[in-house]
Amino acid sequence: MSVVLPYLLSGISVGGQYALIAIGYTMVYGILRLINFAHGDVFMVAGVMMVYLSASLPLYISMPLMLILTVIIGFAIERAAYKPLRSAPRMSIMISAIGVSYLLQNLAAYITGGLAQQYPTVPGISGSVNIGPATTKVVTLVTPFLVIALVFALVMLINHTKIGMAMRAVSKDYDTAQLMGIRINAVISTTFVIGSFLAAVGSVLYFTNYTAVTYTSGAMPGLKAFVAAVFGGIGSIPGAVIGAFIIGISENIVKGLEAMLGMAGINLNIGLATFSDAVTFALLIIILVVKPTGLFGEKATEKV
Amino acid sequence: MKNLENKRGTLITAAIIVAVFLFVGIAEKIAPPSWNMLFMVLKKGSIYALIAVSMNLLNGFTGLFSLGQAGFMLLGAYTYGIFTIPAADRASVYQYFDGGVVQFALPVPVALILAGLVAAAFAFLIGLPVLRLKSDYLAIATLGFAEIIRAVFQWNVLGPITNGSNLLRKFPVFQSTISYFIVVGICVAVILLLINSSYGRAFKSIREDEIAAEAMGINLARHKMLAFCISSFFAGIGGALLAMYQTSVQASIFKSAMTYEILLIVVIGGIGSISGSVLASFLYIACSEWWLRFLDQETILSAAGRGRFIAVMAVIFVILLALMVFRLVKPKAKSRVRYGVGAGICGAVLIWLIVFAATGQTKVPLLRNGFRMVVFSVIIMIIVLFFSRGIMGTSELPDLFRKRIKSEKEEVAS
Incomplete structure (x- = not known):
């Protein structure tokens, strides 16, 4: 147990952080049918902004300011890069997303000079704590609860408010929703605002854990969060959250598999930890082949 | 009359291509060393042209949105590296793995073809499960496979073959630009012939409408697999050429960012245009490596x-x-x-x-290190947003040299 526990804990924590990013992917996909490749980079930009803002401002100003700026960036990206392509083929809007991702990464590389930046310590969650035999950061314990609270709030928003109803309608049938007088652009903007906000919260948790922010540090978490969204059934928020926890945990289990097997008396020294990223994609391919709509995805009938 | 006009465009294009080849071949012999930058751009540009064309075959002509190109390039690059390092140098390259298990070296042309075949073989295996998926799901599944391949090649247990996460180097490389041009030229010509054959027409019909294509008697699974394997074959050769250009191979450079880069080239050139992809590759490499370089200097x-x-x-x-x-x-x-x-x-x-x-x-x-890429990505965004047809749209180079009157007639007719 003493060997398994640290890996399990960090798996749950990373899973929670992926979940916050994955919600942004799954909501945007549900409404626009767009893989928003720039979402992982919005997450990274939130981290970079926090580094620079906290250098000159106290935390109680810099953190809310970072959240607001990230939301504005998410909103602006949608307006500038996706809205003009609303009627274009789906591939061009996805390519536009790749272009935005490229732009954000290069901008961050320019501003940071390509060097890793030290993430500021956030009082309250950066400290260490002992759980039984394992030592971990407080953020590891805070993450799952915060994620569950945020997801609960989001589900309430979607099920019990007018804008939430509009979102559900748009994701069900884009054209009909428009005919029923729903302001599509407002709904899409709200989706991006919520997604960017959650990604910004996720970035605080993630970078408090890993502390180094580079211009590429959004790419892998972004990709994994998207995989989590597909895994759970894209378009479904509970699916994305559960998928993210599964991905986070299995990634960390693979990291620690040799140590765990060593405890059980099986000595393997073959560097299985190399596959901690690959296992995510292996899971993705298995689920796509076995159940293409994901764990909680709705069955879609192919329209002829 | 129509044939004559068609011929005129083709002839001018052929003349341009011959002129470019002659220029590269001769200029390389007589050019002063200060022209080095031009030849570097030409080499890398030609390699990217081959890879972009191979991706265009899949994404532009068959309508399969695959993002696995970097993985197939990696397979090609590694196959080439593994089988061409001279036996005498193996001990120093595979220094952590006692010289590795492969103890012979193949001639360069054989290794190049083998690089393509290995990539195509993997494409076949990957294609069996994933080609049933549609659009976005296919994209993300192929992207996932590329990442898995990258991890496998960095795995230490396979070190005696792949050298683990260490560099492969000391393999024979082409010294002259014209050699790259000839290999790329042959490959692109083969793809061009393929696209104009009955297979090519089948690919295009799949892109336009899968159900209609199936109704016309086209075996969807077979043709999709064929396009996937052929595209990967040429991506593998492209990867081998890239390995030569860099004189070393390391799995960690074949990230998904590389696939995105190639996809952007295809889009800039025009999805569904071979000559567009080729032109865009040279422009893209020239801009990113050469013309915008001054932006990086204080x-x-x-x-x-x-x-x-x-x-x-x-x-x-x-x-x-x-x-x-x-x-x-x-x-x-x-x-x-x-x-x-x-x-x-x-x-x-x-x-x-x-x-x-x-x-x-x-x-x-x-002006400071990194500003070049910022300006460059802004240019790309402008192209993606406002010139989404790319440089060439879906037309090819010969179309540009036909008489205007004809295209107007076509418009009236359609």
Whole structure:
């Protein structure tokens, strides 16, 4: 147990952080049918902004300011890069997303000079704590609860408010929703605002854990969060959250598999930890082949 | 009449291609060393051209949105490296793995073809499960496979073959630019012949409408698999050439960012245009590696030079801005958005210039390591948003040299 526990804990924590990013992917996909490749980079930009803002401002100003700026960036990206392509083929809007991702990464590389930046310590969650035999950061314990609270709030928003109803309608049938007088652009903007906000919260948790922010540090978490969204059934928020926890945990289990097997008396020294990223994609391919709509995805009938 | 016009375009294109090859072949022999940059760009550009064309075959002509190109390039690059390192050098390359298990070296042409075949074989295995998936799901599954392949090649247990996460080096490489051009030329020509064959027409019909294609008797699974394998075959050869160009191979460079880069090239050139992809590759490499290089250098101007710089820039951009605004306010102006964005960019440059002039410093602001890529990605975004058909759209080079009257006639007819 003493060997398994640290890996399990960090798996749950990373899973929670992926979940916050994955919600942004799954909501945007549900409404626009767009893989928003720039979402992982919005997450990274939130981290970079926090580094620079906290250098000159106290935390109680810099953190809310970072959240607001990230939301504005998410909103602006949608307006500038996706809205003009609303009627274009789906591939061009996805390519536009790749272009935005490229732009954000290069901008961050320019501003940071390509060097890793030290993430500021956030009082309250950066400290260490002992759980039984394992030592971990407080953020590891805070993450799952915060994620569950945020997801609960989001589900309430979607099920019990007018804008939430509009979102559900748009994701069900884009054209009909428009005919029923729903302001599509407002709904899409709200989706991006919520997604960017959650990604910004996720970035605080993630970078408090890993502390180094580079211009590429959004790419892998972004990709994994998207995989989590597909895994759970894209378009479904509970699916994305559960998928993210599964991905986070299995990634960390693979990291620690040799140590765990060593405890059980099986000595393997073959560097299985190399596959901690690959296992995510292996899971993705298995689920796509076995159940293409994901764990909680709705069955879609192919329209002829 | 129609045949004659077709021939005219083809002849001019053939003449241009021959001229380019002759130029590269001769210039390389006689050019001074200061031309090195040009040849580097030509080499890398030709490799990217092959990879972009192979991706276009899949994404543009068959309509399968695959993002696995970097993985197949990795397979090609590694296959080439593993089988061509001279036996004498293996001990030093595989120093952590006792010289590795492969103890022979294949001749370069055989290894190049083998690189393609290995990539195609893996494509076949990967294609069996994933080609049943549609659009986005196919994209993400192929992307996932590329990442898995990258992890496998970095695995230490396979070290005796792949050298783990260490470099493969000391394999034979092409020294001259023309060798790259010839290999790429042959491959692109084969793809071109394929696209104009009955297979090519089947691919295009799948792109246009899968169900209609199936109704016309096209075996969807077989043709999709064929396109996937052929595309991967050429991506593998492209990867092998890239390995030669870099003189070393490491799995960690074949990230998904590389696939995105190639996809952007395909889009800039025009999805569904071979000559567009080729042109875009050279332009893309030239811009990113050469023409925009000055943006990365911190530049300090002398007082006189500064005045001249500001004056020249101001004149150029004021004229450009005036042209854009003139287009914008003209009644019944077409494509207002494009000119609006153009005017916005000119305005931004002018404001930057005014700030520069007002502060009185001699160091050109903003120019610093990394600025090149920022400007470059802004250019790409502008192309993606406002010129989404790319340089060539779906037309090919010969189409450009046909008489205008004919295309107008076609428009009337359609």
